[in-house]
Amino acid sequence: MSTNGEADHPIVIAGAGIGGLAAALALQANGHSIIVMDKARALKEVGAGLQLSPNACSVLDQLGVLEDLAPHACAPDNLRIWSGASGRQLATVRLGNFLKERHGHPFWQIHRADLQQVLLRKAKSVEGIELRLGCEIVDLTSSPYDHLSCIFQDDQVTGHQNCKALIGADGVWSKVRQLVPGHENAHFSGQVAYRTTLPVDAVPKRWLGDAGLWLNEDSHLVHYPVKGGRELNIVALTSEAWQDETWSAPADKEALLHQFANWPTDVRNLLRSSDHWLKWALCSVKATAPWSHGHIALLGDAAHAMLPYMAQGAAMAIEDAAVLANHLPADATNIPAALRAFERERKSRVAHVQDISFGNARTFHYSGAMAFARDMVLRLSKPTSLASRYDDIYGWTLHQ
Ligand SMILES: Cc1cc2nc3c(=O)[nH]c(=O)nc-3n(C[C@H](O)[C@H](O)[C@H](O)COP(=O)(O)OP(=O)(O)OC[C@H]3O[C@@H](n4cnc5c(N)ncnc54)[C@H](O)[C@@H]3O)c2cc1C
Structure with missing residues (x-):
């Protein structure tokens, strides 16, 4: 595809989400x-908690936003894993300083809106x-x-914008993805995430401090602090x-409590304590399908939305942004080749993370003998070895 004077044109990014702003x-x-x-x-301010592991924080550091994010972030010392059937603790995973010392950047939990606002402020300041x-x-x-021209709709009016490349960072239900031949559509997993946040002073102390992961047949629960420790983020997946x-989407608390009917009373009381539940349907997009075509490339959820069982959706979008820029210097003459190289570099890593996430989706929800075996392994595991298991994911940096 040849275009006249394309070098003078801007790059258009579809989507001012986490990946789009990081790429900008x-x-x-x-x-x-x-x-x-x-x-x-x-x-x-929509959305709730996200996890920023050291691999994501190393990019955010390079983008110059880590300091601005710090007051909004939380870094619990541990993730405690519990059985949602017995109510007993199964294991502890070291987070906090352990991961920071191991990988050179923090492991943070943060509200999506805080992350988006910090990226947005930075984008407006340059x-x-x-x-x-x-x-x-x-x-x-x-x-x-x-010229190459992207077409957009603003209040039913169609507009044109010349560009030298179009980056589809438009999320799991991406429109830009439809422009990539051979693309995969979003696939519904059959699971739904209910989420809420509560002010910490409305929550009994046992839920504060460390992050928590509760495992049970066909459902699990995650909780961790956000908003610099002022709120507790709770996500119940079933x-x-x-x-x-x-x-x-507005969610019905009674429907949620019905799904969690056999859970420990403490957990049910926690779920009961919020009157504002929202939900979203968990979808994924196969990372192995194509994500670039000519002057178009996809990144983040548009390219490879994943189930949130590794908490790496935002981190992968942020890594994508850094790698894309690395392949696309201002004087790049062959943009399609640069976008293909970006896709090639990212694909196997993202597919690997997506596979782990699919694997966790199964093990988190085991029942019977499989759940018994999983719980035994967790009980016998050391907090540091559980934390080191994902070194290849958390230890990634742009120039490794
Ligand atoms: C409103 C919202 C709330 C979320 N809440 C959570 C949450 O609570 N927990 C969680 O784990 N993940 C949440 N996510 C998803 C999470 O942000 C992503 O999984 C991850 O950060 C990867 O980000 P992304 O930039 O690829 O996509 P996203 O963060 O989803 O951003 C995509 C952006 O593209 C825009 N967009 C879509 N189509 C078009 C189009 N055709 N043209 C222009 N713009 C378009 C959307 O409005 C959105 O701003 C949320 C996403 C959104 C959009």
Whole structure:
């Protein structure tokens, strides 16, 4: 595909989520001018907790936002794993200082809105990144005699924007992905995540401090502090046929309590203590399908949405941003080749993380003999060996 004068055009990024904003910062630092378009009219405080492991924090450090994130982040010393059937503790996994010393960057838990706002503030503070809200990217056109132009809709009005590349960071239900031949669509897992946050002074002390992971037949529960320790993030995952393309559907507490009917009273009381539950349907996109085509590349959930059983969705989007920029210097002459190289470099790592996540989706929800065996292994495991198990994931840095 040849385009006239494309070098002077901006790179357009679809999506001002975590991956889109990280990519904007990384590409701008290389000297590109960037337009980020998001279909949302405003980037409101939606979503809840995310985990930022050392691999993600090393990129955020390079992007110059780690210090600004610190007041919003929490770094619990441990993850405690519990049986949701017996209510007994099964294992402890060292986090906090152990992982920071091991990998050189922190393991943080943070509210998605805080992370997005810090990235957004940074993007607004530098020259060369323009943000356009209320713009949904729908297509990309080109001809040998014309410029490459992405097509967006703003209030039913169709607009055109010349660009030298289109980066689809538009999430799990990506429109840009439809432009990549051979792409995979999002696949619903049959599981739903219920989430809420509670002020810590509304929560009994036993839920504060360390992060928690509770395992039970067909469902599990995760809780950890966010908002610099002022709120507790609670996510309850269970099987349910409901699905919708939203991150924030209102959820029925009674339906949740019904799903968790056989759980320990303490857990049920915790679930009962919030009146504001939201839910989203867990979907994935196979990382092995194509994510680049000509001047288009996908990153983050658009390319490889994963189930949240490794808590690496945001981290992989952030890593993608850094690797994409690494392949795309401002004077890149063959953009399609650079985007293909980006995809090649990322694919096996992301597919590996996605596989671990699918594996955890099975083991977390075991019942009977399989659950008994899993619990035995956990009981016999050392806190540091459980924490070192993911060294290849957490120890990643851009220039390893
Ligand atoms: C509103 C929201 C709430 C979330 N809450 C949680 C949560 O509580 N816990 C969790 O683990 N993960 C949550 N996620 C997902 C999490 O942010 C991602 O899994 C991860 O950070 C990877 O990010 P991403 O940048 O690839 O995609 P996302 O963070 O999903 O960002 C995609 C962005 O693209 C925009 N967009 C979509 N289509 C178009 C289009 N055609 N043109 C322009 N813009 C478009 C969306 O509005 C969105 O801002 C949430 C995502 C969103 C959008």
